Amino acid sequence: MENNRTILAIVLIVLLWSGYSLFFAPSRQPVKNNDSVQEATTANQDIKKDISSEKVDKNFNIPTTDEKVVSKNIRVSNDLFDISISTEGGSVDSIILKKYKETNSKNSDLYSLFSSKNFHGNSFINYGSDEFYFPSNLNYSVNGPDNITIDNKFDVVFTAEYKNLKIDKIYTFYKDRYSFDLKVIITNLSNNDISGNIFTYLYHPIDTDAKKEMYSFTGPVTLYQGKLQEDKIKNIEEKSISYNGDFSWSGFTTKYFMIAAAPSKNIEDVNISPQYDGIINNFSSNNLKLGAGGSSQIDFTFYAGPKMYEDLAVSGNKFEEVIHFGFFHPLAKPLMVILKFFYGFLGNYGFSIILLTICIKLLFWPLTQKSYKSMKGMQKLQPEMKRLRDKFGSDKQRLNQEMMKFYKDHKVNPLGGCLPMVIQIPVFFALYRVLLGSIELRHAPFILWITDLSAKDPYYVTPLIMGVTMFLQQKMTPTNMDPTQAKIMLLMPVVFTFMFLNFPSGLVVYWLVNNLLTILQQYLIKRQPD
Numbered sequence: 001m002e003n004n005r006t007i008l009a010i011v012l013i014v015l016l017w018s019g020y021s022l023f024f025a026p027s028r029q030p031v032k033n034n035d036s037v038q039e040a041t042t043a044n045q046d047i048k049k050d051i052s053s054e055k056v057d058k059n060f061n062i063p064t065t066d067e068k069v070v071s072k073n074i075r076v077s078n079d080l081f082d083i084s085i086s087t088e089g090g091s092v093d094s095i096i097l098k099k100y101k102e103t104n105s106k107n108s109d110l111y112s113l114f115s116s117k118n119f120h121g122n123s124f125i126n127y128g129s130d131e132f133y134f135p136s137n138l139n140y141s142v143n144g145p146d147n148i149t150i151d152n153k154f155d156v157v158f159t160a161e162y163k164n165l166k167i168d169k170i171y172t173f174y175k176d177r178y179s180f181d182l183k184v185i186i187t188n189l190s191n192n193d194i195s196g197n198i199f200t201y202l203y204h205p206i207d208t209d210a211k212k213e214m215y216s217f218t219g220p221v222t223l224y225q226g227k228l229q230e231d232k233i234k235n236i237e238e239k240s241i242s243y244n245g246d247f248s249w250s251g252f253t254t255k256y257f258m259i260a261a262a263p264s265k266n267i268e269d270v271n272i273s274p275q276y277d278g279i280i281n282n283f284s285s286n287n288l289k290l291g292a293g294g295s296s297q298i299d300f301t302f303y304a305g306p307k308m309y310e311d312l313a314v315s316g317n318k319f320e321e322v323i324h325f326g327f328f329h330p331l332a333k334p335l336m337v338i339l340k341f342f343y344g345f346l347g348n349y350g351f352s353i354i355l356l357t358i359c360i361k362l363l364f365w366p367l368t369q370k371s372y373k374s375m376k377g378m379q380k381l382q383p384e385m386k387r388l389r390d391k392f393g394s395d396k397q398r399l400n401q402e403m404m405k406f407y408k409d410h411k412v413n414p415l416g417g418c419l420p421m422v423i424q425i426p427v428f429f430a431l432y433r434v435l436l437g438s439i440e441l442r443h444a445p446f447i448l449w450i451t452d453l454s455a456k457d458p459y460y461v462t463p464l465i466m467g468v469t470m471f472l473q474q475k476m477t478p479t480n481m482d483p484t485q486a487k488i489m490l491l492m493p494v495v496f497t498f499m500f501l502n503f504p505s506g507l508v509v510y511w512l513v514n515n516l517l518t519i520l521q522q523y524l525i526k527r528q529p530d
Contacts, residue, residue: 132196178305179315240273350446453506467497
């Protein structure tokens with residue numbers, strides 16, 4: 001085998017890294033596609049056209065009314081967030097998370113998960129179609145005070161009437177959950193039978209940098225038939241997508257946070273489409289029918305918070321499935337569990353990363369030992385192998401026969417140097433995914449100048465040290481290459497150093513510690529007799 005361990009590692013990691021999005025990224029299953037959002041909203045645009053006060057906002061394709069609405073905001077606060085709900089539409093105006101900041105600065109504002117101030121409209125909006133028609137900006141009355149603090153569980157009830165309909169929107173909030181429930185109840189106040197649909201939509205503004213994110217997914221997500229579907233923003237902008245029937249929830253995710261809705265009653269499908277500077281997930285009910293004085297209801301559980309496994313899981317509805325590490329998820333998930341276990345004892349994710357790296361290195365120590373010894377043995381046999389190539393170089397078949405006999409006589413396995421390395425690559429790549437996108441590392445301090453393991457090293461100290469250790473590791477690794485090839489490969493530490501300059505410091509710490517442990521192992525092997 002004429003490639004040393006370092007080169008093989010680099011080649012395999014780069015190939016995996018480059019090919020991941022092509023071959024291993026979660027793919028969306030075939031579902032019903034709509035040419036535009038018009039199919040989902042045509043019914044709403046055509047209904048009750050004889051009523052002059054009603055119009056359709058062409059930008060949102062959502063029915064509204066011309067009536068002037070004097071609204072107020074109801075502020076709901078629990079242990080985890082502050083939510084502002086407008087009486088206009090009974091819709092959410094803003095969501096502020098209490099345990100997270102916008103930046104790592106001491107004076108930073110709390111993290112705004114959603115705010116309508118700088119965008120076009122609220123979220124968590126309802127409207128109706130056909131004989132269930134009511135506009136999205138209907139003015140609601142609300143029970144209770146304007147400022148509500150949740151001590152255990154509390155219902156906030158918004159009520160409105162429109163023509164022959166009574167609409168109740170009942171939000172249920174909990175003291176220590178990022179999830180909350182919504183019931184929308186439609187009551188027929190007429191003496192006639194009526195039918196129609198109820199729509200509920202989430203609006204998600206798109207950060208201008210979201211489309212440029214290379215190492216994590218930002219965009220619409222849906223748990224469809226038990227599998228996570230990630231729809232790229234650029235694809236949605238070209239063609240809206242609908243999931244019908246067997247979906248558990250749908251929403252929008254960024255690198256660290258998610259807003260999603262899980263319907264539990266009378267919802268038929270969800271249409272995902274672009275709107276202004278954002279994306280909407282528009283949930284459509286079944287065709288509902290009501291007799292005189294009858295009522296019908298749709299139910300949702302919403303999640304609005306961090307992509308923290310414990311918070312997602314306690315909310316039910318399989319929201320935790322949004323945490324997915326790609327093709328190597330089966331390996332990455334237990335690594336994340338172990339990392340958090342170490343954090344429980346050490347209280348520092350930087351030291352937890354170091355301890356996890358040591359454990360992985362010890363686990364693969366025997367394999368790595370075998371790999372280095374095999375390469376070292378191959379290096380010793382190079383003169384004899386060169387003699388065979390010079391002697392039988394013109395006869396490839398004879399050369400292969402002699403080489404196989406040579407390996408057998410000297411009890412050498414030409415693949416012995418690379419196979420142990422190949423086995424380790426999936427684990428390294430899985431850990432890479434864990435360190436790159438886990439919210440646990442967001443604003444998590446390490447030591448000295450490294451105050452955020454999810455951000456780059458501000459002074460580039462750790463990437464530069466990592467480059468030096470990579471160079472030393474490569475120099476110490478047995479190689480069978482000619483001098484020209486060896487010099488070319490010495491450029492790889494330089495290339496990797498530049499790549500890691502803007503990587504999260506937590507990932508750089510892992511790679512640096514792994515290099516140091518590899519150098520130690522190589523040193524111990526070199527001290528052993530041949």
